[in-house]
Amino acid sequence: MTGTAQCPGGSRQLGRPRDPKLDAAILDATLRVLADGGYTALTMEAVAALAGVGKATIYRRFPGKEQLVVEAVASLGEPPEPVRGAGVRDELVALLEAIRRKSDSSLAGKIFPRLLSAGADNPELMRRYREQVLDPRRARFVAVLQRGVDERLLRADLDLGYAVDLLVGPMAYRNLIRNDPRPGPELAARIVDDILLALAPRPAHHLLEQS
Amino acid sequence: MTGTAQCPGGSRQLGRPRDPKLDAAILDATLRVLADGGYTALTMEAVAALAGVGKATIYRRFPGKEQLVVEAVASLGEPPEPVRGAGVRDELVALLEAIRRKSDSSLAGKIFPRLLSAGADNPELMRRYREQVLDPRRARFVAVLQRGVDERLLRADLDLGYAVDLLVGPMAYRNLIRNDPRPGPELAARIVDDILLALAPRPAHHLLEQS
DNA sequence: GCATATCAATACGTTTGCGTCTCGGATCGT
DNA sequence: ACGATCCGAGACGCAAACGTATTGATATGC
Numbered sequence: 001m002t003g004t005a006q007c008p009g010g011s012r013q014l015g016r017p018r019d020p021k022l023d024a025a026i027l028d029a030t031l032r033v034l035a036d037g038g039y040t041a042l043t044m045e046a047v048a049a050l051a052g053v054g055k056a057t058i059y060r061r062f063p064g065k066e067q068l069v070v071e072a073v074a075s076l077g078e079p080p081e082p083v084r085g086a087g088v089r090d091e092l093v094a095l096l097e098a099i100r101r102k103s104d105s106s107l108a109g110k111i112f113p114r115l116l117s118a119g120a121d122n123p124e125l126m127r128r129y130r131e132q133v134l135d136p137r138r139a140r141f142v143a144v145l146q147r148g149v150d151e152r153l154l155r156a157d158l159d160l161g162y163a164v165d166l167l168v169g170p171m172a173y174r175n176l177i178r179n180d181p182r183p184g185p186e187l188a189a190r191i192v193d194d195i196l197l198a199l200a201p202r203p204a205h206h207l208l209e210q211s
Numbered sequence: 212m213t214g215t216a217q218c219p220g221g222s223r224q225l226g227r228p229r230d231p232k233l234d235a236a237i238l239d240a241t242l243r244v245l246a247d248g249g250y251t252a253l254t255m256e257a258v259a260a261l262a263g264v265g266k267a268t269i270y271r272r273f274p275g276k277e278q279l280v281v282e283a284v285a286s287l288g289e290p291p292e293p294v295r296g297a298g299v300r301d302e303l304v305a306l307l308e309a310i311r312r313k314s315d316s317s318l319a320g321k322i323f324p325r326l327l328s329a330g331a332d333n334p335e336l337m338r339r340y341r342e343q344v345l346d347p348r349r350a351r352f353v354a355v356l357q358r359g360v361d362e363r364l365l366r367a368d369l370d371l372g373y374a375v376d377l378l379v380g381p382m383a384y385r386n387l388i389r390n391d392p393r394p395g396p397e398l399a400a401r402i403v404d405d406i407l408l409a410l411a412p413r414p415a416h417h418l419l420e421q422s
Numbered sequence: 423g424c425a426t427a428t429c430a431a432t433a434c435g436t437t438t439g440c441g442t443c444t445c446g447g448a449t450c451g452t
Numbered sequence: 453a454c455g456a457t458c459c460g461a462g463a464c465g466c467a468a469a470c471g472t473a474t475t476g477a478t479a480t481g482c
Contacts, residue, residue, distance in 0.1 A: 013450085013451075013457095014450085014451070014452095014455085014456050014457065015449080015450060015451080015455080015456035015457025015458065016448070016449040016450045016451095016456080016457045016458040016459075017449080017450065017457080017458075018457090018458065018459095019458080019459080022458095022459085037332070038328050038331065038332065039328075040251040041332070043438085043439060043440085044439075044440065044441080045439075045440090048460090048461095052460085053459080053460070054459065054460040054461055054462080055440095055441080055442090055460095055461090055462085056441095056442085056443085056458090056459085056460085056461090057458080057459065057460075059441065059442080060458080060459095064440080064441075065439095065440075065441095113327045113328050113331055114328045114331070115328075116324045116327050116328060116387060116388070117249050117250075117324050117325045117326075117327060117328035117329065118328065120249065120324055120325065121248070121249065121252070130391070134388070134389075162401070165381045165384055165385055165389065166377075166381050166402070166405065166406075168384060169380035169381030169382070169383065169384035169385070170376045170377050170380030170381065171380070172380065172383075172384050172388065173376055173379060173380035173383050173384060174376055174380070176327060176387075177327070177345070177383065178345075178376065180341070190373070191377070194377065194406075194409040194410065195377075195405075195409060197408070197409045198405040198406060198408045198409035199405065224427095224480085224481075225425085225426050225427065225480085225481070225482095226425080226426035226427025226428065226479080226480065226481080227426075227427045227428040227429075227478070227479040227480055227481095228427080228428075228479080228480065229427085229428065229429095230428080230429080233429090254468085254469060254470085255469075255470065255471080256468095256469075256470090259430090259431095263430085264429080264430070265429070265430040265431060265432085266430095266431090266432090266470095266471080266472090267428090267429085267430085267431090267471095267472085267473090268428080268429065268430075270471070270472080271428080271429095275470080275471080276469095276470075276471095423482100424481105424482090425480105425481095425482090426479100426480085426481090427478100427479085427480085427481105428477100428478080428479075428480095429476100429477075429478065429479090430475105430476100430477090430478105431474100431475085431476100432473100432474085432475090433472105433473085433474075433475100434471105434472080434473075434474095435470105435471095435472085435473100436469100436470085436471090436472105437468100437469090437470080437471105438467100438468085438469090438470100439466105439467095439468090440465105440466085440467085440468105441464105441465095441466090442463105442464080442465085442466105443462100443463085443464075443465100444461105444462090444463080444464095445460105445461085445462090445463100446459105446460100446461100447458105447459080447460090448457100448458080448459065448460105449456100449457085449458075449459090450455105450456085450457080450458090451454105451455095451456090451457105452453100452454090452455095
């Protein structure tokens with residue numbers, strides 16, 4: 001899965017096998033180097049040194065720097081992050097607050113802004129990151145929001161994807177772009193309460209007479 | 212302003228003066244190269260070639276690549292962008308829609324995601340960009356929102372900065388991060404209508420019994 | 423007219439980093 | 453035991469790009 005299968009057919013598993021732990025060590029080192037320094041500051045020498053392996057060991061598994069980063073980003077996957085809040089509102093707050101906390105503490109949070117520019121030149125990189133990291137987290141929001149619709153807390157015809165944008169957008173904006181000063185832990189509840197109010201199941205009378 | 216004044220006192224304006232048009236040509240070429248390729252793909256040779264000047268002409272004005280990019284980004288400034296919409300709601304829609312359109316057409320829009328990662332390593336760069344480009348646009352939102360408060364369309368105790376985040380956040384999020392597929396021109400009105408609904412001056416009964 | 427500073431073009435030294443290769447040693451199957 | 457493959461360490465060739473220096477031409481002040 002990670003590297004290239006090198007058995008051409010006849011001679012299978014000849015000689016010393018690859019150490020599986022090194023795959024994880026290389027990918028982890030790649031993420032750490034990527035977190036501080038970004039894609040261009042990431043050098044194969046730095047990854048090799050941090051992982052405690054030789055460069056040849058990396059090139060034996062990955063064709064080059066680009067594929068290494070792509071695989072490393074994809075390996076981020078989805079953390080468990082079990083939100084067992086009681087109600088829809090509190091679960092949304094917990095999910096949003098997780099974004100705020102993770103954005104400057106976790107590896108994924110530090111890597112995120114780097115990928116925004118690297119992804120512009122490397123669509124494959126951005127796609128993998130979106131599928132492996134962003135989409136699973138997004139699905140969590142959608143699931144909770146769906147419960148909100150079922151409980152008549154949200155409009156029945158609500159576009160759930162759009163609702164996620166309304167919630168995550170301001171939080172991501174504050175953390176990525178307008179991150180001075182950094183938002184406090186009260187921001188999540190503030191956003192959720194306001195957005196829930198906007199998406200509450202009330203007659204949309206303001207749409208009938210749009211100015 | 213742009214380069215370094217080189218007259219130490221005695222000999223003033225001796226020899227051929229610098230061509231002022233070249234300053235603008237260099238900065239403009241820097242922005243164009245920065246727009247496609249990003250900070251690291253930006254080479255002095257490329258800037259010189261695109262501006263039609265020699266490298267020495269650039270180094271005569273800017274100490275190095277870093278300062279060149281900082282000055283170029285700061286030179287973006289604020290476009291006029293006169294929004295003369297009739298009401299508060301329509302002006303907000305126009306401002307938000309401008310963000311969406313600019314994010315993939317204008318120079319500033321293309322440069323923005325590049326700066327997010329470059330700014331992580333270069334705080335000065337991000338600070339100048341924020342002051343010169345982001346803050347002026349933000350002030351426009353605040354001005355319109357203040358009118359909304361005056362017209363009793365928004366809560367009297369509204370945090371205007373937070374309100375801007377609620378509006379700009381989802382739009383920026385859709386354009387920068389979740390830009391597949393790209394949002395359509397109807398998104399701006401959708402966001403504004405929903406956020407205005409959330410921030411309308413109604414008794415905040417849901418805050419009294421939080422949980 | 424002459425010194426001085428600018429101009430475009432370009433050669434130059436230096437640094438950096440990718441990807442390959444070599445080396446001695448370690449670890450597997452047979 | 454033996455060959456094959458992996459391992460860490462690092463030398464190597466190569467290319468890219470920064471910043472400087474040079475060259476011949478051009479423009480300005482005195």
